Amino acid sequence: MSTSKPLPSLLLVGAGKMGMAMFEGWLADGLAPSVAVRPSPLDLPAPHRHLASLAELGGFRPQVVVIAVKPQKAAQVLPELAPIVQSSGALVISVMAGIDTASLDRALGGGVSCIRAMPNTPAAIGRGVSLAYAPLGLGDDVRRGPRALATRLLAACGDVVWLEEEAQMDPATAISGCGPAYVFLLAELLEAAAVAHGLPAPIARQLARRTISGSGGLLDLRSTDAAELRRAVTSPNGVTERALAVLMQPRAWPAAIDAAIDAAARRSAELADELSRALAAPSPRRVTRDE
């Protein structure tokens, strides 16, 4: 248990995989009485509460609202959240892929302090990396104010990287937000190839997983460039060199990775447009702080 000041009261909207990975980190850090919302059941230690919907919130006024529903749910959830955010003046941190801060602010009634963040699933073991972006109005000092609070909350997931421009969120999401899926796909493919080449399934599984986690550990613990670590495995005219000659053909991995990142970044950018269209009619009502 941390000895630092407890985290402020939070409202987590969307207590799924990512939301709960963060919530568990905050619990360990010490958290003022907070609420997590999701339709399905959830056990939380007192004094924290689970609610099935925002309609049950009553008089609870959080200091921070963390939005971790799927982006496709944003058009439903944000109008319900608007009066809560407006009346509490809470800082809003959204981890929804693609939804930009201007769209968030608009959907929440305007004049809201919004931070956009993008953690990744190694957050579940505190070894993730979160991208974060705050519009200029929230100041540029990461040591105090909203940015410092967001850094502390996101630190439950691992490293926090602040981006200067919101446009950088889309390509950065394609690397670190989506990235674990690329690595897990590699594990699947290595395991399948091992089985196809006659290795027993449990050995194939162990070799694929341990090779990836061990290589990740090397990247984590050594400051050596990835290219140098790769060269250290690659003897001239050796076994690895033959494999890399296949993978590194321009039309193989270099082209595939480039096309994948491009597709993911474009999809991230599209999600904000989809939210704008979903909210277009009727346009969200502007809510005053007294409501």
Ligand SMILES: NC(=O)c1ccc[n+]([C@@H]2O[C@H](COP(=O)([O-])OP(=O)(O)OC[C@H]3O[C@@H](n4cnc5c(N)ncnc54)[C@H](OP(=O)(O)O)[C@@H]3O)[C@@H](O)[C@H]2O)c1
């Ligand atoms: N997973 C990742 O790697 C990752 C990485 C970075 C960012 N994100 C972002 O994190 C967000 C959540 O992703 P996830 O993977 O955690 O998805 P998830 O596991 O499906 O979590 C979404 C949660 O939202 C809940 N929910 C649905 N409708 C709701 C409503 N009206 N009010 C409150 N809660 C509601 C769902 O409840 P039920 O369980 O009851 O259906 C579920 O618990 C997404 O926006 C995604 O872009 C995810």
